[in-house]
Amino acid sequence: MVEDEYIGIDIGGTTINLGVIQNNRVTKTDAVLVRKDATKGETLQSLYQLIRENLTNRVVGIGVGVPAVVDPVSGIVYDVQNINDWDEVALKMLLELEFSLPVYINNDANCFALGEFMYGENNQSKQFVGLSLGTGLGMGIVIDNMLYNGVLCGAGEIGMLAYKDSIVEHYTGSFFFTKYYNVSAKDLAALAEKGDEKALKAFYDYGIHLAEAIKSILYMFAPDKIMLGGSISQAYPLFKESMLEGLKSFAYQKQIENLIIDVSKTKGSALLGAASLCLQNK
Incomplete structure (x- = not known):
């Protein structure tokens, strides 16, 4: 058949x-x-x-x-x-x-979140968030095994929240690297891999900003798993440490003892x- x-x-x-x-x-x-x-x-x-x-x-x-x-x-x-x-x-x-x-x-x-939730490796999550790190910051939410759309599929627009002098995605998408370093995230990642101090600092700062976005997500939805996708996620080793450092100021540490944050491996x-x-x- x-x-x-x-x-x-x-x-x-x-x-x-x-x-x-x-x-x-x-x-x-x-x-x-x-x-x-x-x-x-x-x-x-x-x-x-x-x-x-x-x-x-x-x-x-x-x-x-x-x-x-x-x-x-x-x-x-x-x-x-x-x-x-x-x-x-x-x-x-x-x-x-x-x-x-x-x-x-x-x-x-x-769609990214739904694909990861349904087809990602070893996924037993019940409260799941997919974050797409690209030009901006996209977010999809799965609650009790169901995609949560909100009105007009508008739930999860975390990137539009006010942050510093602008909005969250201007510090967590590719905008951040081009605006503050005048270099693309891809080119900065290549420089960081070679030990360039300016590039390493860029990704350190990026991780701190991303942690602030993730803390907002934790306060609002308390997921047990956050899966990262999008082009910038491929540089995860460059900002993972500072992101985790930023999460240490989250108020309810017991809540995130078993939180999984990982990078998508799903084709x-x-x-x-x-x-x-x-x-x-x-």
């Missing part, structure tokens, strides 16, 4: 990533670049073409993670970050009309999570 396939899509500001999922694993990946000067229609056509090139008669559903406020019932996405003219797009309706398949939409950080977490939206709605 041939297993059904699902398509999981992770829409980013520069790239749209796609995965074909069969039997709970990513069997194929593909991607298309998003042009900054593209119109709404041009970006949609790029998305359509990406799906067409990976569509088979075994695909029974499409799940999409979007960096935006999302109505998961209507499938309308609002104010999509870093994509031109995507201020209000009826994405579910458009994709269902184009491909005659059921489509489910959610926030991209929620295609966001794609698996997006595809899982289909399974949850079967």
